[in-house]
Amino acid sequence: MMTSPTTVESTGAGVAAAGRSEQRPASPARTRRPRDWRMALEVIGFTAPALVLFFMFIVWPMIRAVEFSFFRWKGFGPLVDFVGLKNYVSVLTNDVFIGALLNNLFVVVMSIVIQLPVGIAVALLLNRKMRFQGILRMIVFVPYVLAEVIAGVVWFQLLQPQYGVIDSILGMVGIQGPEQGFLGDPKYAMWTVMVVLTWKYLGLAIILFLAGLQGVPAELDEAAQIDGATWWQTQRYVTLPLLGPTLRTWGFLSMVGSLQLFDMVWILTKGGPANSTMTMATFLINEGTRRSNYGIAGAASVILFVVALALALVYQRFILRRDNPDYADKAARR
Amino acid sequence: MTTATLTAPAHSEPTKTASRRKRFNPLVGLVILIVVGFSLGPVLYAILGGFRTNAQLAADPAGLPDPWVWDNYARVLADGRFWTYGLNSLAIALLTTALVVVCGLMAAYPLSRYRFRGREALYMVFVLGLLFPATVAVIPLFIIISRDLSMSNTWFGVALPQAAFALPMTIVILRPFLQQIPAEIEEAASIDGAGRITVFWRMMLPLSGPGLVTVGVLAFVNSWNAYLLPLLLLQGDMRTLPLGVADYSTQYSSDTAGVFAFTSLSMVPAMIFFLAMQRRIVGGLSGAVKG
Numbered sequence: 001m002m003t004s005p006t007t008v009e010s011t012g013a014g015v016a017a018a019g020r021s022e023q024r025p026a027s028p029a030r031t032r033r034p035r036d037w038r039m040a041l042e043v044i045g046f047t048a049p050a051l052v053l054f055f056m057f058i059v060w061p062m063i064r065a066v067e068f069s070f071f072r073w074k075g076f077g078p079l080v081d082f083v084g085l086k087n088y089v090s091v092l093t094n095d096v097f098i099g100a101l102l103n104n105l106f107v108v109v110m111s112i113v114i115q116l117p118v119g120i121a122v123a124l125l126l127n128r129k130m131r132f133q134g135i136l137r138m139i140v141f142v143p144y145v146l147a148e149v150i151a152g153v154v155w156f157q158l159l160q161p162q163y164g165v166i167d168s169i170l171g172m173v174g175i176q177g178p179e180q181g182f183l184g185d186p187k188y189a190m191w192t193v194m195v196v197l198t199w200k201y202l203g204l205a206i207i208l209f210l211a212g213l214q215g216v217p218a219e220l221d222e223a224a225q226i227d228g229a230t231w232w233q234t235q236r237y238v239t240l241p242l243l244g245p246t247l248r249t250w251g252f253l254s255m256v257g258s259l260q261l262f263d264m265v266w267i268l269t270k271g272g273p274a275n276s277t278m279t280m281a282t283f284l285i286n287e288g289t290r291r292s293n294y295g296i297a298g299a300a301s302v303i304l305f306v307v308a309l310a311l312a313l314v315y316q317r318f319i320l321r322r323d324n325p326d327y328a329d330k331a332a333r334r
Numbered sequence: 335m336t337t338a339t340l341t342a343p344a345h346s347e348p349t350k351t352a353s354r355r356k357r358f359n360p361l362v363g364l365v366i367l368i369v370v371g372f373s374l375g376p377v378l379y380a381i382l383g384g385f386r387t388n389a390q391l392a393a394d395p396a397g398l399p400d401p402w403v404w405d406n407y408a409r410v411l412a413d414g415r416f417w418t419y420g421l422n423s424l425a426i427a428l429l430t431t432a433l434v435v436v437c438g439l440m441a442a443y444p445l446s447r448y449r450f451r452g453r454e455a456l457y458m459v460f461v462l463g464l465l466f467p468a469t470v471a472v473i474p475l476f477i478i479i480s481r482d483l484s485m486s487n488t489w490f491g492v493a494l495p496q497a498a499f500a501l502p503m504t505i506v507i508l509r510p511f512l513q514q515i516p517a518e519i520e521e522a523a524s525i526d527g528a529g530r531i532t533v534f535w536r537m538m539l540p541l542s543g544p545g546l547v548t549v550g551v552l553a554f555v556n557s558w559n560a561y562l563l564p565l566l567l568l569q570g571d572m573r574t575l576p577l578g579v580a581d582y583s584t585q586y587s588s589d590t591a592g593v594f595a596f597t598s599l600s601m602v603p604a605m606i607f608f609l610a611m612q613r614r615i616v617g618g619l620s621g622a623v624k625g
Contacts, residue, residue, distance in 0.1 A: 042444065046534075054459070057497075058498050141616075143377070145608040147558070147579075153583045154380045
């Protein structure tokens with residue numbers, strides 16, 4: 001398409017010119033635009049604060065992370081000790097980091113394996129008309145509302161060996177907890193963290209599924225019931241398929257969150273005992289702040305980003321693709 | 335979209351009530367009891383634990399307060415740190431929310447209602463921001479804020495990056511919201527001689543109210559609960575409530591009752607605010623994931 005000389009193109013950043021390149025007497029709706037340069041200024045003016053924040057605090061630190069990853073740097077003086085890919089090699093051959101990566105994947109998988117079926121079951125139950133429905137929904141949501149740190153501190157106290165209430169309750173039914181406590185024993189620590197995470201995030205799954213269920217028209221359920229379907233058949237063949245998009249998007253949120261896991265682990269175990277609960281995030285914070293290995297932390301950051309991006313793309317390609325991303329289609333289906 | 339989802343059940347209620355209120359199912363009751371106990375148990379235990387003494391807690395970890403002791407809570411409330419940390423949390427969360435709402439709405443306006451080349455590309459820049467986990471950038475962010483900008487240990491030092499990381503989600507939520515506002519409103523205004531900036535202030539701002547509340551609540555929640563960035567940037571009296579809770583629990587690790595009291599009180603403001611805003615949070619989350 002030819003661009004006419006009246007179009008302002010030099011204002012940069014792709015925000016410059018108007019959609020139509022030729023100044024011609026167009027339909028009334030189009031002539032609402034005063035002059036192109038004026039609109040370009042407005043666009044720049046309106047988006048500038050957001051763009052400044054975005055580049056200063058997201059893009060710029062990301063670039064620095066990549067930069068750090070190529071240097072050996074302890075945080076003093078200029079970046080001079082270029083080591084190429086050495087930091088990446090040392091992170092990827094580090095058993096602690098590999099263990100951390102596997103722990104993250106463990107959380108990704110277990111979140112879905114535990115929270116998806118339980119969340120669906122509870123959401124279907126809570127979706128039935130019953131007394132105290134509103135209060136029940138709020139109660140389920142309480143753990144999610146708490147800061148991860150605050151929830152972590154509470155669970156840390158509950159899980160204390162001997163004096164904690166968990167050990168005491170298990171003792172009443174004759175189960176002896178591990179001597180070091182559930183968080184102090186490398187065999188149990190990661191599973192214990194997983195239980196706490198389930199407690200914290202199950203409510204989010206339930207609430208999101210409930211919100212999704214509200215989008216399922218009641219008429220469909222009723223039609224199925226009139227046709228003689230049992231409650232379970234109605235759920236299985238009518239409600240659940242319509243819940244698909246909500247489940248898939250919840251899966252995405254859950255995956256992204258699991259890969260970034262930091263707060264809860266830091267409060268409960270700091271990645272211990274014997275690195276058994278280390279995650280990629282606790283690894284890079286440990287390297288970055290406690291040991292000042294900024295190069296190693298940078299390389300770990302980049303690897304975490306690549307893993308997150310790769311999983312996101314795979315998820316997008318194979319699972320989210322089923323939900324037509326086209327707005328118009330989506331709107332039409334609703 | 336969000337509001338539509340939330341108001342929908344109200345309409346279908348009469349029919350549902352008729353068809354679904356059946357005999358009480360004991361299995362359902364049991365499941366609900368377990369879920370409620372699992373969700374609420376630890377929180378209630380912490381709150382009740384604050385009313386006990388350490389001796390009570392040690393003697394019978396699973397018991398109830400006997401007698402009820404108010405001293406732990408009184409001590410925390412008399413402790414200036416609790417209020418200082420709370421104030422910091424509030425200030426940082428409010429600053430973050432204000433920055434996100436103002437910058438987000440301003441950016442979403444041309445992205446949804448102007449026609450210009452590169453609009454979708456510009457939108458994609460922000461959408462890509464969703465893919466950057468905040469954790470990835472946190473070490474360089476710490477260095478940039480503390481050394482290059484000398485803003486460590488300030489409210490803005492935490493609020494600015496938090497606002498930046500909340501922006502992508504905000505714009506993704508607000509854009510379809512603004513696109514739904516009918517074009518006739520703008521046309522009518524422009525016939526009356528209003529420029530686009532006037533339209534923004536007089537029409538878009540009030541009409542986008544519900545969307546702004548949603549993104550505002552989400553930004554506030556995330557900022558109030560944030561741990562990692564404040565952990566790296568804030569020290570001493572500038573710390574926020576989550577940092578305060580974590581420190582208190584390590585500093586007074588033997589005073590379990592005191593830790594429970596401090597933690598429980600830290601839950602209170604969040605609980606009240608978030609339960610009141612529950613629908614907004616859910617609406618924002620489910621609205622966001624639906625695109």
